[in-house]
Amino acid sequence: KAGVTQTPRYLIKTRGQQVTLSCSPISGHRSVSWYQQTPGQGLQFLFEYFSETQRNKGNFPGRFSGRQFSNSRSEMNVSTLELGDSALYLCASSQQGGVTEAFFGQGTRLTVV
Amino acid sequence: AQSVTQLDSQVPVFEEAPVELRCNYSSSVSVYLFWYVQYPNQGLQLLLKYLSGSTLVESINGFEAEFNKSQTSFHLRKPSVNISDTAEYFCAVTSGYGGSQGNLIFGKGTKLSVKP
Numbered sequence: 614k615a616g617v618t619q620t621p622r623y624l625i626k627t628r629g630q631q632v633t634l635s636c637s638p639i640s641g642h643r644s645v646s647w648y649q650q651t652p653g654q655g656l657q658f659l660f661e662y663f664s665e666t667q668r669n670k671g672n673f674p675g676r677f678s679g680r681q682f683s684n685s686r687s688e689m690n691v692s693t694l695e696l697g698d699s700a701l702y703l704c705a706s707s708q709q710g711g712v713t714e715a716f717f718g719q720g721t722r723l724t725v726v
Numbered sequence: 727a728q729s730v731t732q733l734d735s736q737v738p739v740f741e742e743a744p745v746e747l748r749c750n751y752s753s754s755v756s757v758y759l760f761w762y763v764q765y766p767n768q769g770l771q772l773l774l775k776y777l778s779g780s781t782l783v784e785s786i787n788g789f790e791a792e793f794n795k796s797q798t799s800f801h802l803r804k805p806s807v808n809i810s811d812t813a814e815y816f817c818a819v820t821s822g823y824g825g826s827q828g829n830l831i832f833g834k835g836t837k838l839s840v841k842p
Contacts, residue, residue, distance in 0.1 A: 707745070717770040
């Protein structure tokens with residue numbers, strides 16, 4: 614069974630640009646969560662999608678957005694990039710509801726210059 | 727609001743020595759607790775979890791953690807570490823959706839360095 618796949622693995626963008634990251638969850642998983650990992654702030658929850666609906670949202674500005682498609686694949690978008698957006702972005706998928714385990718992808722390393 | 731404190735940012739230890747990585751949480755509701763491990767340039771892997779029942783939980787590679795409600799702690803222990811245990815360890819908490827882990831609150835992480 615394939616794991617969580619995140620693409621691309623590495624990205625370099627310029628301040629002011631926008632970026633889209635992709636996450637393909639494990640087959641059958643309907644929940645996808647996104648996290649930002651930085652040396653200063655650690656791991657912070659961005660948002661969770663379940664069956665194409667945002668179910669939870671962390672404390673990030675509106676420049677950070679996401680969506681989920683009918684096949685459960687998810688994308689997150691960051692507009693008007695800032696230097697501080699440089700981070701490892703991790704995606705995690707899990708089955709619907711109940712007591713489940715979240716499986717993480719290897720992440721996308723975004724560098725903003 | 728929930729929060730997680732990992733008391734040590736770095737823990738150096740010699741091979742075959744015991745280790746304890748400390749984790750304290752703060753929450754006004756019932757919680758589910760997790761330990762994740764992250765190897766360099768990798769994502770997170772679930773090491774073990776406490777959802778309910780026995781307060782002592784174990785992983786397949788020799789780690790264990792004990793949920794202590796009165797002390798709001800969930801410390802991770804291993805009686806004898808290996809070089810391959812060198813990694814960063816994260817403690818996390820959630821209270822939503824019966825443990826669906828849709829919204830994990832993480833500690834800052836503890837870097838475990840095992841020396842020969």
